[in-house]
Amino acid sequence: MLTYSIITAYGLLSLALLLSFFRLVQGPTLPDRVVALELLASLTVGFIAVSVVASGRSAFVDVAMVLALTAFLAALGFARYLEKGGIHFGD
Amino acid sequence: MVIEWLTGLSLVTGAVFMLIAALGLVRMPDLLTRMHATTKAGVLGAGLTMVGVAIYLGDGPVTVKAFAVIVFLIMTAPVAAHAIGRASYLMGVPLWEHTGVDELKGRYDEATHTLASPPEPETPSRDPGNPPTPPPPL
DSSP states (O other): OHHHHHHHHHHHHHHHHHHHHHHHHHOSSHHHHHHHHHHHHHHHHHHHHHHHHHHOOTTHHHHHHHHHHHHHHHHHHHHHHHHHSOOOOOO | OHHHHHHHHHHHHHHHHHHHHHHHHHHOSSHHHHHHHHHHHHHHHHHHHHHHHHHHSOSHHHHHHHHHHHHHHHHHHHHHHHHHHHHHHHHTOOOOTTOOOOTTTTTEETTTTEEOOOOOOOOOOOOTTSOOOOOOOO
16 A cells, blocks of 8 residues: 555656656746746655655655755745846836 | 555645646746745645655654654745745736736835835815814803
8 A cells, every 4th residue: 555655656746846847947937947946846855755655764854854944045045146136027 | 554544645645736736837827826836735745745754654753853844844935935926026027917916016116125105095184173162051
């Protein structure tokens, strides 16, 4: 039962990773790509969680925590760069 | 047995929510609706898979760490989404063509980062010159 759940979760997460990678490549503006990167980080946290259950190694939970922290800091840095960077659309 | 069922259920549900987030990221028409899809569904999905970890490895420190990850995700995702949404609005990223209300339009001063107050509604002004007459003495 748990094996099938793990395989299903891996499959769904891989599909989600492909979709958000599509948005990362295609995204019309830079903030779209930042949002796609943020979702990629969340997806990686999910992957780590599934792999903790699959392998039983609980040390990977620390990796998930650090990854969530880094993704947050990266999003804030990108937002600051976008706001102060002087790029402007439209007018 | 029950633990395995619960773990599998939360893992698959979390993966489904993250797939929904990625679908929303691809299918939604503009940046703010895409953020609306990814922030909430993505955090819920990652949190549910972490709940699966906490259920499966039911010993103390790992459970606490898994719940710390969940609390951290819930605390940081709105802040990050707010920062990116604000930056993208200030950049002038085009909104969806069917967007109904843009309340900041024309009111936000980008130089001073202040918001102009909305136009005052017409209030019936009282005449301060005429105080109410006291009742006549008997």
